[in-house]
Amino acid sequence: MNYRFLGRTGFRVSEISFGTVELGLDYGVPVAGEHLRPPTEEASRLLNRALDLGVNFIDTARVYGASEEIIGQALRTRRDEYVLCTKVAAPPAGKSVAEHVRSSIAESLCLLQTDHVDVLKIHSASVEDIRRGEMIAAMLKAQQAGHVRFVGASTYGEEAPILALEDGRYDCLQIAYSAIDRRPEQRILPLAQQRGVGIIVRSVLLRGVLTHRHTLLPPQLAELKAAIVGLNGLVGGETESLPELAYRYVLAHPAVSTALVGTARSGELDAAVDFGSRLPLSAELISHIRRIVVRDEDQLHPGKWPSDIEDWRPADRKAGDAGAC
Structure with missing residues (x-):
């Protein structure tokens, strides 16, 4: 692992998180049950396997159902490894x-069975969240109390991450970026690199469609x-699959942390x-990838996809069972 x-932040994180x-x-x-979450025992084995493979950045959230509780149970003896x-x-x-930030952090710490989190991010931070600054101010108080080491935001679009980068108080950002949605290369990634802000990339496979599911x-x-068919046509030689091409493309950008x-x-x-342990893609292949463009930007936004394929949010998706906390 690289x-x-x-x-x-000073953290050295695995290229794959x-x-x-x-x-x-x-x-x-939702294809043939592939979207169903695994039993708790299987999830625990997977988390421990990730650490064994060298992955040392684990991302979760209060609204990820039972995720925090599962992490707390599975990795309680390995807290210093990630x-x-x-x-x-x-x-x-x-x-x-x-009060909301304080209580959310307290519940997360209880479920995760730890006294601090290394990074706390605003979930789906809106332009208004960034502008008002109340969320980040409350998070910084938690940082002063020792419950949080660094702060950041998970953002959508371009305006919110740019505002966060210009604000100066955010240590890292989580953004959507992929071989097919390269818009962050225009402003977000260069500014993040200039400001020393870590970039955590999500949606590398664009909700799974940069795979056979396209x-x-x-x-x-x-x-x-x-x-995507065009990208798939570039597979071969340097890469063996579309997911490999997708991961190695985003990791080729120097502003990306993980x-x-x-x-x-x-x-x-x-x-x-395995993708995170390979050599960077060649400049020639990167150039070929960048020639493939989707001009209708709505098609790059899963939230605007037809409901018959984007019905991925269960009606009961809430904060999840808080267990004993």
Whole structure:
């Protein structure tokens, strides 16, 4: 496994990190049960296997169902072996931001069976969240109290991450970035590199369609499907699969600290770890990838996909069972 610095935090993190939403919730393309979360024992084995393979950045969130509790149980004796990142969502209307952040952190620490998290991020930070600054202010108080070491935000689009980078208080950002959605290369990644802000990449496989599952895309996403077919045509020689091409492409950018693999299957974890140990893609292949463009940007946004393939959010997705905490 190769390692990089998470921006100015000083943490050396594995190029491949483990996103745990699929351990706590049914998630992903609903095909033949592939989206169903695994039994707790299997999830525990997978977490420990990730650490054994050299993965040392674990990402979770309060709203990832039972994920935090599973991590706390599975890795309670290995806390010093990994960088732990969780998230706090914006409070419901009318609730004190400071109290919401405080209680969310307390519950996360209880479920995770730890006295601190290494990175705390605002979950799905909106432009308004960044501008108002109440969430980050409350998180910095938790940092002063020793419950949080570094702070960041998980963002969408371009405006929110740019505002966070210009704010100066965010140590890292989580963004969507892939071989097919390269928009962050224009402004976000260069500015993050300039400011020393760590970049955690999610959606490397664009909700799973940068795999064999791209064949499931409906006619409404014909341009996206054609572009992915084009990327698949570049597989061979330097890469052996579309997921490998996808991971190695995002890791080729020097601003990227780590790329999340979100999976509940050991084979996919093993493959991603293998991708993170290979040499960078050639400039020639990167150039070929960048010639493939999706002009309809809505097709790059899973939230705007037709409901018959994007029904990935269970009606009961909430904060999850808080267990004894």
